[in-house]
Amino acid sequence: MRWWPIVLALILVAFGSRVQPPAALAATAPPPGPVVTIPPDYRTWVYASASLALSYPDEEAKLTALARAHLPPAKTADQKPAFQNVFVTPEAYRAFVQTGHWPDKTMFVLEVRTSVARQSKFLSPGGLYQGDIVAMRMEMRDDARYPSKWAWFNFEQNNGAWRPTLPQPEPAKNCLQCHADHGAVDDSFTQFYPTLFAIAKAKGTVKPNYAK
Ligand code: HEC
Numbered sequence: 001m002r003w004w005p006i007v008l009a010l011i012l013v014a015f016g017s018r019v020q021p022p023a024a025l026a027a028t029a030p031p032p033g034p035v036v037t038i039p040p041d042y043r044t045w046v047y048a049s050a051s052l053a054l055s056y057p058d059e060e061a062k063l064t065a066l067a068r069a070h071l072p073p074a075k076t077a078d079q080k081p082a083f084q085n086v087f088v089t090p091e092a093y094r095a096f097v098q099t100g101h102w103p104d105k106t107m108f109v110l111e112v113r114t115s116v117a118r119q120s121k122f123l124s125p126g127g128l129y130q131g132d133i134v135a136m137r138m139e140m141r142d143d144a145r146y147p148s149k150w151a152w153f154n155f156e157q158n159n160g161a162w163r164p165t166l167p168q169p170e171p172a173k174n175c176l177q178c179h180a181d182h183g184a185v186d187d188s189f190t191q192f193y194p195t196l197f198a199i200a201k202a203k204g205t206v207k208p209n210y211a212k
Contacts, residue, residue, distance in 0.1 A: 033145060035164055036153050038136060042109040046093040048193040052115070052128075053081030059178045067174040070154045070165070072112040072135045083130045085111045086193065096196065100203025102141060102186045104149075110137040136162045139175075139188070150187055152176065184210045 055074035063071070076082050088096075092106035114131035118124070138153040145151075152175035155162040176187070184191035184207055185200045191212070200206050 035166075036138065036140070036151075036168055037164060038109060038138060038155060038162055039107070042087050042111075045087040045107075045109070046090055048086040048088050048108075048196060050086075050130075051084045051192055054084060054192065056178060056182060059182070063174065067171075070170065070174055072110060072137060076114045076134055078114075080115045080117070080128070082134065083113045083115055085113065085130075086189075087111070097199060100185070100200045100205035102188060104141055104143045107138065107140040108188065110135075110139075112136070133162075139179075141186075148172065148176065150176070150179075152179075182211050183207075184212075 053074045055071075060068055060071060072084055073082050087109045088102075089105070089107045092103055095101075095103040096106075111133055112135035113133055115128040116131040118127055136155040138155070139150060140153070141150050143149050146169065151169035153168060154165045154170055154174075156165050157163075179187040179189070183189050184197070185205055190196050190200050191206075191210075197206075
């Protein structure tokens with residue numbers, strides 16, 4: 001009967017792991033509040049800019065496979081460069097024009113679209129235009145809700161609608177790190193939005209140590 005203490009220990013371990021969630025899970029649990037979804041009117045917000053096939057490959061290589069899967073694709077499945085459109089809330093835009101900083105309650109939506117080659121012989125051969133949405137991301141600042149002020153959100157297509165991926169917000173290492181290291185203004189990539197970058201430079205709010 002020498003094995004019974006082992007059985008008892010196993011039962012206790014199993015019971016213990018049920019009542020107490022692992023520390024890693026507890027740490028990434030979302031703060032209380034409603035699930036964040038994409039505001040349906042985001043296309044009426046201020047258009048920051050569009051980029052084509054933009055990414056930081058060395059940073060992406062450091063991410064886990066799961067985190068990489070949460071990133072906007074620089075190339076789409078057919079290996080064409082993806083367009084990335086960025087929209088920002090009008091109130092935040094107005095405050096940014098005054099101060100050069102993104103204020104509390106700023107929301108950004110990043111929309112990734114396929115690029116489509118010419119469908120007509122009358123168009124120039126190398127020309128590309130924007131096609132369907134292949135990824136959606138959001139970033140918002142809410143000082144009262146998030147200890148890090150900014151929070152990041154990812155979405156996936158489900159029956160034609162873009163639904164949030166959980167847990168919310170995204171763990172910091174998936175999104176925050178690259179934004180904090182390479183984003184020029186308040187962890188956002190304002191250096192790629194030419195009219196806004198000019199404002200930040202004029203107001204002196206560009207981070208001196210951002211890695212371009
Ligand atoms: C490897 C670097 C990297 C990582 C990791 C990353 N991003 Fe970004 N993100 C970028 C770049 C580069 C841009 C600028 C895109 C453009 O101008 O088209 C950007 C722009 C954005 C924007 C537009 C607002 C801004 O900050 O300029 C949102 C929203 C966004 N990312 C969400 C996310 C989310 C959500 C995640 C995590 C799932 C994430 N990002 C992870 C590089 C990254």
